[in-house]
Amino acid sequence: MNFKEKKYKYQSLRMNELLYKLPEIPLIKELNKNIDYLKSAYKDCSDVVFREFIIGSQINAVLLYIDGLSNTEEIDQHVLMPLTRMKSLNPDTPMEIVKNEMAVSDIKEIHTISDVFKQISIGNPIILMDQQTNGFSLGLPMWEKRGIEEPSAESVVRGPREGFVETLRVNTSLLRRKIRHPSFKMKQMDIGRLTETQIIVAYMEGIADSTLIKEVTNRLMRIDIDGILESGYIEEMIQDRPFSPFPQILTTERPDVAASCLLEGRIVILIDGTPFALIAPCTFASMLQAPEDYYNSFFISTFIRWLRYIFFFIALLAPSAYVAVLTYHQEMIPTSLLLTIAESREQIPFPALIEAFIMEITFEALREAGIRLPKQVGAAVSIVGALVIGQAATSAGLVSSPMVMVVAITGVASFLMPRYATGVSIRLLRFPIMIISGMLGLLGVMLGITAIVAHLCTLRSFGVPYLNTSAKLKIQNFKDVLIRAPWWAMDTRPELYSSEASTLRRKSPGQKPGPSKSGEEG
Structure with missing residues (x-):
């Protein structure tokens, strides 16, 4: 594609975008022309209703609405019935008389075709009258x-x-x-x-x-x-x-x-x-706060919040720490526990990193399956599937029992996150940290933590530092971060x-x- 073809394609896209813009065409006095334009715009739209009638046996009018978005019962009772039964109409002030005759609380004047499109699309019926350059938008929406x-x-x-x-x-x-x-x-x-x-x-x-x-x-x-x-x-x-x-x-x-x-x-x-x-x-601290923290006693809320922070680190670092220690730092494990782990891994053909990847990916797949399936079977599939697959993988010699336990604890820890987006972030970051820990041991774990903290220090939310809980290091600004202070003590915003x-x-x-x-x- 040469430069001219690219330029023509770009101009075509821009022209198509202009077609989507609603026309800023003013309403005119000829009601028939307004109706013809609107009918051509809503061609092949079976749900758009044009109800033509006569107000006070003198002025032609049309009621325009979308079936299913507007309250037809209210339209019949408070709009069409009083207007069609009017006996006389002052031709000098027809708009004011019609407005006062309708028993509708929310009535707005409209002046352009784009106003007509916008109002009927949100369920507000439109009344247009002959020899008038404006119309009425009636606040009568209704939908399921x-x-x-x-x-x-x-x-x-x-x-x-x-x-x-x-x-x-x-x-x-x-x-x-x-x-x-x-x-x-x-x-x-x-x-x-x-x-x-x-x-x-x-x-x-x-x-x-x-x-x-x-x-x-x-x-x-x-x-x-x-x-x-x-x-x-x-x-x-x-x-x-x-x-x-x-x-x-x-x-x-x-x-x-x-x-x-x-x-x-x-x-x-x-x-x-x-x-x-x-x-x-928002800040990082707000992602680890739950609504119920403010409805229970501050002692209970503080304890649960600390528990949430502890399990945040467990959900992020437990598999990586297990892989690092088991691969490079066996001296850190007590002898009896090391012998037990060695015995359980005797028939495992994969290194600890591959073993952790298999279990983590399987657990994530089961979690997603439980979310996508119907509620009646989703929870049962995720729980029973994890138990069955974990037991089968252990019996088949693909993974060891300690690894199954570590992955299970990690999964439970991720469920403690009060915000779904926070839990997804932990699940994403868990895999690169596992790779680094499998290559460098605990040094890789520390490098991963350092990289995450450095990224969080540069992160801002609408100018607010993500890790900074206050503009100034004041005690009153930390009453709702690691702890939840009593309500009578939180006297500043x-x-x-x-x-x-x-x-x-x-x-x-x-x-x-x-x-x-x-x-x-x-």
Whole structure:
């Protein structure tokens, strides 16, 4: 392909992109011409309804909506019935009379063809009248939606049992129920040339840093894509380091977690069509915090959090340490245990590194199979499969019993991670560390740890250092990192997220300082 052919192909792609843009054509007074244009645009669209009628026996009008997205019962009762039964209509002010006649609370004026396309696509019927250059958008959407239920991936023993759903306005109402102050703001934008997906940027005015709000909004506005079908599209396009295995944006299905992050000064992004909300910025510590940490006693929460940190290192380093010690540092193993391991490995034809790879890959395959299969059989297949395959591999002499135990402990440790994205990061990093440890022993393990820590030190989430839990090394900024301090002791907001005014201490007269947040990081 020569230069001219490449240039022509590029220009063709750009022209196709322009075809997707909605036309900014103003409505004209001739109703028939407006109807003809809209019918040509919606050619072969059987779900688009054009209902032509006469208002007050004087003015021709058309009602346009998409069957399945609009409430037809409300349309018949509160729109068509009062308008068709009108006896007279003042020709000087027909728009005001029609607007007052309809029993619809949300009525907006539209002026262009693109407004018509956008409004009916979200379920709002459109009324256009003859000899008028504008129309009405009626807030009468209705479509099937899933009921509110507890998220399966973030279940808690103690705490709220409600989770986000795929409907955007339901999700915003769940947050409004928890944060009732007028400083809770929600900015809406549409992303996607074809899908026009509604996005909500939620924040607390006066608490969230204005620079952070502007940065998040600018990154969202720069997205140029055909469609947004899930929050993963947005997450991948706005994060700082897309090639990093560590998640730089927090995801949640729980309104209480989103509300707590808003009170800290973070930004919550809600996307229509998905129950997952994005929270920015985030740190490494927030990835190891669970919602239930804030609903139990601070003693219990601190103990569980320490347990979570310990098993994080076990999930990351246990197979690598076992391979390194067994291959290069046998003197570190007690003699009785070394003899037992040597006896179990007597018939194993593979070195420890290959043995660990076989077991780890098998375990990961069983885990993925359990996720993809139906819920009724998924858990049984993953558990029974691991037991059967582990026993069969040991009996066949492919792997040793100690290796099966190490892989099982590693798998259990990875299940303790409260965030699925964090667990996936550990699973990915486990394999390169095993390779280095198989080549260099414990020196390779240390090199792997050093490389990970160096990468985390350079990682940022919307300007916030990933490993730094506070802008300044103050004790009050570490009350919710390794420990979970009592609520009466957490009387300031995190300096990394909130603006300077929001970090001021708040006290009630005659009482201990109350908590300035109800959520995750402090």
